[in-house]
Every structure is written in structure tokens, then in C-alpha cells.
Amino acid sequence: xxxxxxxxxxxxxxxxxxxxxxxxxxxxxxxxxxxxxxxxxxxxxxxxxxxxxxxxxxxxxxxxxxxxxxxxxxxxxxxxxxxxxxxxxxxxxxxxxxxxxxxxxxxxxxxxxxxxxxxxxxxxxxxxxxxxxxxxxxxxxxxxxxxxxxxxxxxxxxxxxxxxxxxxxxxxxxxxxxxxxxxxxxxxxxxxxxxxxxxxxxxxxxxxxxxxxxxxxxxxxxxxxxxxxxxxxxxxxxxxxxxxxxxxxxxxxxxxxxxxxxxxxxxxxxxxxxxxxxxxxxxxxxxxxxxxxxxxxxxxxxxxxxxxxxxxxxxxxxxxxxxxxxxxxxxxxxxxxxxxxxxxxxxxxxxxxxxxxxxxxxxxxxxxxxxxxxxxxxxxxxxxxxxxxxxxxxxxxxxxxxxxxxxxxxxxxxxxxxxxxxxxxxxxxxxxxxxxxxxxxxxxxxxxxx
Amino acid sequence: xxxxxxxxxxxxxxxxxxxxxxxxxxxxxxxxxxxxxxxxxxxxxxxxxxxxxxxxxxxxxxxxxxxxxxxxxxxxxxxxxxxxxxxxxxxxxxxxxxxxxxxxxxxxxxxxxxxxxxxxxxxxxxxxxxxxxxxxxxxxxxxxxxxxxxxxxxxxxxxxxxxxxxxxxxxxxxxxxxxxxxxxxxxxxxxxxxxxxxxxxxxxxxxxxxxxxxxxxxxxxxxxxxxxxxxxxxxxxxxxxxxxxxxxxxxxxxxxxxxxxxxxxxxxxxxxxxxxxxxxxxxxxxxxxxxxxxxxxxxxxxxxxxxxxxxxxxxxxxxxxxxxxxxxxxxxxxxxxxxxxxxxxxxxxxxxxxxxxxxxxxxxxxxxxxxxxxxxxxxxxxxxxxxxxxxxxxxxxxxxxxxxxxxxxxxxxxxxxxxxxxxxxxxxxxxxxxxxxxxxxxxxxxxxxx
Numbered sequence: 001x002x003x004x005x006x007x008x009x010x011x012x013x014x015x016x017x018x019x020x021x022x023x024x025x026x027x028x029x030x031x032x033x034x035x036x037x038x039x040x041x042x043x044x045x046x047x048x049x050x051x052x053x054x055x056x057x058x059x060x061x062x063x064x065x066x067x068x069x070x071x072x073x074x075x076x077x078x079x080x081x082x083x084x085x086x087x088x089x090x091x092x093x094x095x096x097x098x099x100x101x102x103x104x105x106x107x108x109x110x111x112x113x114x115x116x117x118x119x120x121x122x123x124x125x126x127x128x129x130x131x132x133x134x135x136x137x138x139x140x141x142x143x144x145x146x147x148x149x150x151x152x153x154x155x156x157x158x159x160x161x162x163x164x165x166x167x168x169x170x171x172x173x174x175x176x177x178x179x180x181x182x183x184x185x186x187x188x189x190x191x192x193x194x195x196x197x198x199x200x201x202x203x204x205x206x207x208x209x210x211x212x213x214x215x216x217x218x219x220x221x222x223x224x225x226x227x228x229x230x231x232x233x234x235x236x237x238x239x240x241x242x243x244x245x246x247x248x249x250x251x252x253x254x255x256x257x258x259x260x261x262x263x264x265x266x267x268x269x270x271x272x273x274x275x276x277x278x279x280x281x282x283x284x285x286x287x288x289x290x291x292x293x294x295x296x297x298x299x300x301x302x303x304x305x306x307x308x309x310x311x312x313x314x315x316x317x318x319x320x321x322x323x324x325x326x327x328x329x330x331x332x333x334x335x336x337x338x339x340x341x342x343x344x345x346x347x348x349x350x351x352x353x354x355x356x357x358x359x360x361x362x363x364x365x366x367x368x369x370x371x372x373x374x375x376x377x378x379x380x381x382x383x384x385x386x387x388x389x390x391x392x393x394x395x396x397x398x399x400x401x402x403x404x405x406x407x408x409x410x411x412x413x414x415x416x417x418x419x420x421x422x423x424x425x426x427x428x429x430x431x432x433x434x435x436x437x438x439x440x441x442x443x444x445x446x447x448x449x450x
Numbered sequence: 451x452x453x454x455x456x457x458x459x460x461x462x463x464x465x466x467x468x469x470x471x472x473x474x475x476x477x478x479x480x481x482x483x484x485x486x487x488x489x490x491x492x493x494x495x496x497x498x499x500x501x502x503x504x505x506x507x508x509x510x511x512x513x514x515x516x517x518x519x520x521x522x523x524x525x526x527x528x529x530x531x532x533x534x535x536x537x538x539x540x541x542x543x544x545x546x547x548x549x550x551x552x553x554x555x556x557x558x559x560x561x562x563x564x565x566x567x568x569x570x571x572x573x574x575x576x577x578x579x580x581x582x583x584x585x586x587x588x589x590x591x592x593x594x595x596x597x598x599x600x601x602x603x604x605x606x607x608x609x610x611x612x613x614x615x616x617x618x619x620x621x622x623x624x625x626x627x628x629x630x631x632x633x634x635x636x637x638x639x640x641x642x643x644x645x646x647x648x649x650x651x652x653x654x655x656x657x658x659x660x661x662x663x664x665x666x667x668x669x670x671x672x673x674x675x676x677x678x679x680x681x682x683x684x685x686x687x688x689x690x691x692x693x694x695x696x697x698x699x700x701x702x703x704x705x706x707x708x709x710x711x712x713x714x715x716x717x718x719x720x721x722x723x724x725x726x727x728x729x730x731x732x733x734x735x736x737x738x739x740x741x742x743x744x745x746x747x748x749x750x751x752x753x754x755x756x757x758x759x760x761x762x763x764x765x766x767x768x769x770x771x772x773x774x775x776x777x778x779x780x781x782x783x784x785x786x787x788x789x790x791x792x793x794x795x796x797x798x799x800x801x802x803x804x805x806x807x808x809x810x811x812x813x814x815x816x817x818x819x820x821x822x823x824x825x826x827x828x829x830x831x832x833x834x835x836x837x838x839x840x841x842x843x844x845x846x847x848x849x850x851x852x853x854x855x856x857x858x859x860x861x862x863x864x865x866x867x868x869x870x871x872x873x874x875x876x877x878x879x880x881x882x883x884x885x886x887x888x889x890x891x892x893x894x895x896x897x898x899x900x
Binding site: 148405409 | 452453454460462463485488490491492493494495498510513521534537538542552553555562566576585586599604608719723724776814834837841842843859
């Protein structure tokens, strides 16, 4: 029997874990510096919590847990009258946002609002696996719930900036606002075509104005609406230029102008607190999770040319009524989610990880036999007491095998203590990179390894 | 609709996460100091990997994932001929040992042996929830695979000692050896009654010699065997005294004497490398996972009288052929597993956590309005650049509300910068514990918060 793992899932080796932990640690440290507190929720949720929250497509992609007990007997008994709810009532977490909304409602009396929470846990989706898309992957979410202030949007944008600056990944942050989109729909009198319009607008750079218009026609949008929409196809230049054009376009729409005002305030605050800050790019074609967000919409892509990743590596936005579905209305929130697995994939592509060649263990003690080994373990323990990762090779194997082990594990130093060194109370060490050998005392060794 | 979570699962609040992270961090730091490297495996495994590995009872406790697609249609179509394998082919990880064995076999060509790996991930069991038993819980495993040296057992025992010393939990480590048990079965000529015998022996302290003998009779053990077993019921005193008695008892059994030898060597090495080390307690009634282990068997319980926990909080042992089931025979391994959730429960009971009252955020800036807030955010960012967790309250809410927020979040300092302070370039701060207020410069503030 040859073992395997389910498709779309992965094992992570020690070398991969070091890289992944680097990404998680950077994100965690930034979240904490910005005052976010960690929570965790169960991997399984009741299906009543999950179903209907991610659209029809999402429901299909939920991993459902088979009920315990004699399910097959029940199936045989019920025959044709069997329904899905008879055999499954729990599912695996599909994202962190819905469980968070459920958490806020269940724990509303313990929480002090505004609640700045972060959560870093895996989610599961029965998607067709492909490049950058896994069936088990981590989301790293930060949300502020219970505050309508735009300072929250500002803080989240600064978190995005700091995380990717620390990871040394070149990014573009795109910003839109659901209210601007609502305003556009109002102006062209086609509120039900909003998604078709943003999808077409998103292709403008690739296919050009004429093809976009063709697509709009094919979607059944009236010629009158298409005529009205033309100024949006000519939007270009700086954020200021785009905002000017949009103001003209949206002047008759109250909600549209409110969106413009929010956008401008976010830009102004970001600039005031740091004139050097690279502002997000206003992009009215950005429409992720349209039915979900009510204010700002944020998306991040890498612009590193060495990366082939065109999908987003972070995104988020404001939702005014997330907890309403669980019985707690009128709680506004805004959040972002880092796709840690895609970020790791980008860093792999651009060779962007720091040098981890030091490995974890700092020194390996060669095992020459029982007496020497016991002597070495005493030294090993003293090093560990000083916080230094140290190992004794467990078997008195051939020297070559022990040295290969140090090589493979990228351990920078090897200690060789035979009977002579034992008697003289010395430690012979070899620097595995330079090949240099020397005789040192324990204190000198501590000094070298620190 | 009132939301809930599946029974046996839990949400973790920020305060709980700080405590849990403390336990995980301690375990991780010790694992790394001992040269163990981290891996992760998928939450889902193929059922072919999991089934049959945990006994009949274990198979019942597996959480199975319903196949994607129109399962209900398939069920209706197949009717009576439906089998479990038609509707489920994946299950959630039940422990970390079987996935690790699967990992070693799949990645054997990339691994340098002996492989010291650690793994900290949740596992799922459809057990009846009760005190200290959850349906989702974390295991923290360290194993050395590919070495038969008893130095590995010694290192693992030292890891256990260091983890619980750091967590300040008083423990007793119990040690047995499968070979000693095999020797006992050989001597009394009742190899098939080994489990019954260890179960009865385990009750000796509670019910006494006579009742143990009654139980042995009730299990169908012959009078001849019971007569032979009597010396074991009189085992007491120090490890040395027990070993002496056992040597006499097992002198005719080669495998039994081998077990004694291993046990003595482990004790000797532990004592030689640190004469102050509190040795594990030899306990021949210890028989966890009997069919699984082939050498040392280790179990850890707390002896803190304030704790009501009588079940083990860590355990492990040596298995000589774990990877054989996946096609890689003759690879010996030894490992331990910390039950992080039970350890947290013990620390809760004995009030054993360090003082985390400092919270995460070090200082909150009160929001007096747009201009003051922007000024504050500039200072907040300078603090964060120095690694200090700082927050601006996002809304210009009433002072009382903002101060309550700082209180609830246990933030030690609050900064109050109104127009006057802004003009003078000063920062007014309040120490939330002492109530003391002072006016400081940015440099002084950095100094206070560091």
C-alpha cells in the first residue's frame, strides 16, 4: 500500500515550516503592534451557521462532516426520503469572517467594543485545486467591529503596508467604495447590472474601450446606460484626477458623493500622518464580495515582475451588518484578510525569504560512545540552559554519517569530544561553513554560539 | 436564530489565547532547544490512512468528511447497496502519530535520519465530551525516528521535565517497558492475559492485594499463574528495590531481562548527566497503547493537590515498526505527546499562569477629534516603529467610554493630547494602575513603555 494525501492538501517539511512561520510571525507582530487581540474558533461549525452565507456556489464548496453513529443503517431505513440534513449537521470553517460574526453575537456581553480581533487559522474549501488554490489554507484576518470611524480603514491600510514592507514584497493596494458603485448604478439607472458593469470595467486595460462596450451590450445593458457610462471608461491618471471626474459623474447621487467623501478622507488622513506614504490606487472596477461590503473595498496584488501571481494576496472592506444574520443588527465592522499560502507562494517565486541557512540547531555533538556521549550531554544541557539549541547524535555511528547529518540539517557547528578532549576538559569544534577547527572552553563556546 | 457551536468544541477569547499561547510557546521553545524540527500535515487524511490504526473503537470515533457532489442523489440511486465508502473517503486527523508515519514513508528520500520532528496541531475525535475531553484538541508531539539509541528516551524524559518545570506544574513521570511486560507474560505462561493483568495491577494501590487476586480470577487467569504473579503485587519502594525484585522474577525470560537492562540504562544515563535529576518512577502497571509500543512506555500526571486531574497530561513510548503499515519496515522510533488542552485546564485549576495583566496594547491614545487624532496617529506610528503596541481610539467618543475601553483591555497607559498639548508638543499620560498623571516628551514616553 502506497500512502497519499487528499488532493489540494499539502505536507510541510521543516524547511517549509521555517518559511511559513516567518510569514505568520511577521503578520502576527504587526497585528499586535496595532492593538489587535487574538481569538480562535472551532474548525467545525454547525451547518446552520455556514449555509447560505457564501452564496449557492459556496454551499457546494463546504466540507461537510458525516454524523457519527450508524449513518448507513439510517440511510437504508429512510431510503428515498433521505435528506442531506439526516446525515450531516456540521461543516468545516469556510472562512474566518462568518465564524467571527457568530463569535461576536455569542460573546457580545463579554466583548468591549470597538473590538479589534485577529485570527490566524486554516479554512477549507472543496474547490478544484490549481496554482495558488488549495483545499486547506490559512487566512490571517484582522477586523475592527463596533466602530464606524474611517480611522479603522486607515489603520488597516497601514497594517497592509507594514506587513508587505517587512516581508519585502512590492505591492499595489487598490481601493474602491461600495457607495461609489451604488452611485454609478443610480446614475445610469441600472442597479441590477452592477456586477456586469464592474466585471466589464475590470477588463478595460486588457481589451480596450470598444470591447468593453461590446461586452456591456451583450449583458443586456441599455444603449442609454452605456452612453452614460462612457466617462467612467476614460477615467485615468492620479487619484485626484479620477476623483474629480467621478465627482462630476456622481453629482446627482447622494450615496455616490458619500462614497467620494469617504475615499477622500481616507487619502487625506493617510497623507497627513505620513506624507511619504504611498497611497492606495482608486479603482472603481474593484468589486470583490459586492453583496457583502457596504463601504471601503480593499485589494492587494503584488507588482513584483518576477511573480506570476495575478490574483489578490490580501483583501477586505467594510460591512455594516455582518452580525445581523445571527440576531445582532447594526454593528459595523471593517476587516482585511491576508492569504498566507499565496504570500508564501509569491516569496518562493521571487526568492524573497531571508537567509534561514543557520537552521535551528546551532551545534551537534558527535557521539563517540557511551562515556563520551554522557560527557557531551552534560555540556549540551548547559548550552540549552542558555537558550542555545544543541544536539547529541544519538548513536555512536560512523563519523561520516554524523557529519552528513549536520550538513543536511544545516547545523553551523560540530563538536568533537573524544577521550583526550574529555580528559583535558576541552571542546574541539568545527565551523561547518569555513571548515575551520579550534579548541575552546565552554565559556568560549557559549560566546561563539550566542 | 440563536447561534451555537458543535458540542465538545470551544471558542477561545483573547484572554484565553494569551494563556494557551504561553503553553504552546513553552513547549515549542523546549522542542527547538533539543534540536527538533517542525512539520505540519493536512487536517484531512484519506480514510485508508486512518482506518484500522486505532482499533475498532477508534474507527467509530473518526470524523468522516462527506464526499463533495450530489451524494444524496447517489444514495437514492444505490439504495440498499450503499456502503460507507460510497459517501466518504476522507477523515479528520485522529492523532499526530499515524500522519507522521505516513509523512515519513512518503518523504523518506528527503529526510535525513535520525529525524527529530515536532508537530503541534489539532486532532479530532467524536468522543463523548466530558471534563478535560474535547472533540477538537491540540497535540504537541516530539518523535525521533530512525535511531534505536536509548539516548533518545533520555532526551524525551528531559524535555518533559523541562516543559513542566518551566510551566511550574508538579509532575510524576512514570516509566515502564513493553519488554518487561512481555517477560511477565512469559514467566506466568499467560501471554494473552497481559492487558487484564496490567489493568488489575493498576488497581493495587486502590483495592489491595486480595481484590486484585479476585479480579485476576474473574478474568479467567489460572491459579498457577496467579500464584506466580504474587511477587509483583508486593513490589514497592525505590526503583532500585523494584528492579531487584523484578530481576529475580524475570530471570528466566530473555526479553524481560532486556527490558530491565533498558530501564536501568535510562536511569543511569539520567543520573550521570545530572545527579539532581528526579528520576521517573518505575511502574509495571503502566500499559498505555500496549499493542503499539515495543520498548519504553512513558506517562506523566500532575501531583499538584489543587488539581482534580487524574488522567495523564503527557505520554509516549518506543515503537519499533510504526511505518511498516505504510510499507517502510524496520524503522524504530520513540516519541512523546503533550496534551496542551489538559495542561491548560490544570493551569487554570491551580492558578498557575504568569501575570498577563499587562495586556497586549501598552498605550491607548484618547481621540478628541479629527485634528488631535491625526496628531496622535503620528506618535502612535513612532511607537510602533519601536516595536511598542499602541492604539488610537477610533471614534471621538465620550471620555468615559474611551477610559473604560482601556480598562477592559487592561492597557497600562492612556495618552491624552488635546489642543493645548498639541500646541506645546507635549504628551499627557495616565498610569491606569496608580492613577498617576504626568506630562512627557516622546522620548520619555518611549523610555517608560520599553
